[in-house]
Amino acid sequence: MVIIAVATVATLVVAVILGLVIGPTSISAQRILGDALSHLGIGHSTLASTQSSVVWQLRAPRMVLGLLAGAMLAVAGGTYQGVFRNPLADPYLLGVAAGAGLGATFAIVDIANAATIPTWTPLLAFAGAMVAVTLTWVIGGRSMRSTTSTLVLAGVAVSALFTSAQTFLQQQSSAQSIANVYIWLLGSLANASWHSVLIVLPYVVVCATVCVLAGRALDVMSVGDDEARSLGLSVRSVRLLVVAASSLGTAAIVSAVGLIGFVGIIVPHIVRLLVGTSYRRILPISVVFGAAFLVLADTVARTVMAPSELPLGVVTAVIGAPVFVLILSVRRMGNS
């Protein structure tokens, strides 16, 4: 466990360094470190002011937003898998994606033929996500005897409703608007700024902390609702708390970076293969590994076809799937 924790943190450090160093303008880690220290009054920077701006105004906020997005999506995915006792659960299970998609589409098609995505898109995406999750909870979770499957089915129904509304809006809008909607839906860190980092930071810190602290409760819930209650757990309260935290954190991330798939489902599974099935271990390691994973994926996304960028969701799937299969194979060989 200690080795895996150290290896995960090392991966994060490597991801952070690569996220800052790699780009169209090659700047060494040593020079970036020198520039960072010079800002603290230690030594002199060897970077030109443009290079310093590239590092601290473009790459650094993008890297930090990637860390936050990866950490939140991974821990939310792991939490959903625990609370719904369903290995296929991901952070978009209760309608966050469909709600955010509808909100964003509403914002984008509002200005027909706009060349860029409106600045208030994240706000409407966040509102859409929260409306969708709240609706899912009201429909599926209001009964005292409601089960997790009721909640999941309500999520499916709400997602279908919001997606159909989004499709209708797209059908009524211009080709340029549709293109902008798809750019947003595919997810990207290209528009990252310190401003967007500061907006999502409190959500991620609070929500990810709640999820990580719920690890022991999720372990208890793995024996089923009745047994968990007989062991002294307030199952309904825990479920409400962790679903609210996961959904709120995911909504904040989705509003800032769009829909990045695969991280929330693949990262907790990779971590589970490495550290076992206890959520006390899965969730904190998922935070660190998810952060590293998304920054590495983004580094690939923005460099492999430079100057154009690959959709981040495509890269997370292309990297994540083989890594998952590899770990699964190694584990099987180890068990046989």
Added chain:
Amino acid sequence: MVRLEHVTLRAGATILVNDVSLDVAGGSWCTIIGPNGAGKTSLVAAVAGLRPLSRGAVSIDGQRLDELPERARARLVAYVPQHPEIPAGMTVEEYVALGRVAFHGVMRAPAARDREAVTGVLERLELHGFRHRDGSSLSGGERQRMVLARTLAQATKVVVLDEPITGLDVRHQMDILELLKKEVAECGLTVIATLHDLTLAGLFTDRLVLLHRGEVVLDGSAYDVIRSSELAACYGTTLRVVNVDGNDVVVPVRGDTRR
């Protein structure tokens, strides 16, 4: 003492348990018997405080279960369902330690006394050698012993078990029931269980309660209940009681099925 007062459970318009009142003395073993669909599982889940009652109350030592928060209730009564879920990958020690959650809560790690309690139960039930094994990989008998260990780690006065010997061979059935009997005799544990095996119910139990269509038909000593005409009538078949070396054995007889 466990007291059930006019306990009634409904599922929609269907009455699962109707106006059941029982007093179960501390340090005794009461078994609920009855045919499939009699309401045994619903009744024991209610005794464990896990089902909202349509009417009536369940209390342990004067404390009404429906008025207690989950953690307080979990310190009074432990529950084992008919098919306990064993999470894959969870070790025997981790699983047994779940029994201590009511003491340390989910925001704190187990304290030294919790770890000692788990170690003590593992040793008492001869599971110490298995403690690092994946609980889901154990055999049926070992698995049920592990579930019992978790229940005893909960250190409650009352344990409620729904069909604790389902799917076990005869030796493991005897093994589990002997363990429970020992806890009743030596530690003063109160056991409320359901059993389908009438012979074993008669052998191990102080008191049998015959439930049929949600109502108590008969309540008495094992000797009286297994010899009663009501027992065969409720099961809809002919039963004979044969004494073997001082043990009453309930035997179904072919060719005379009652309806």
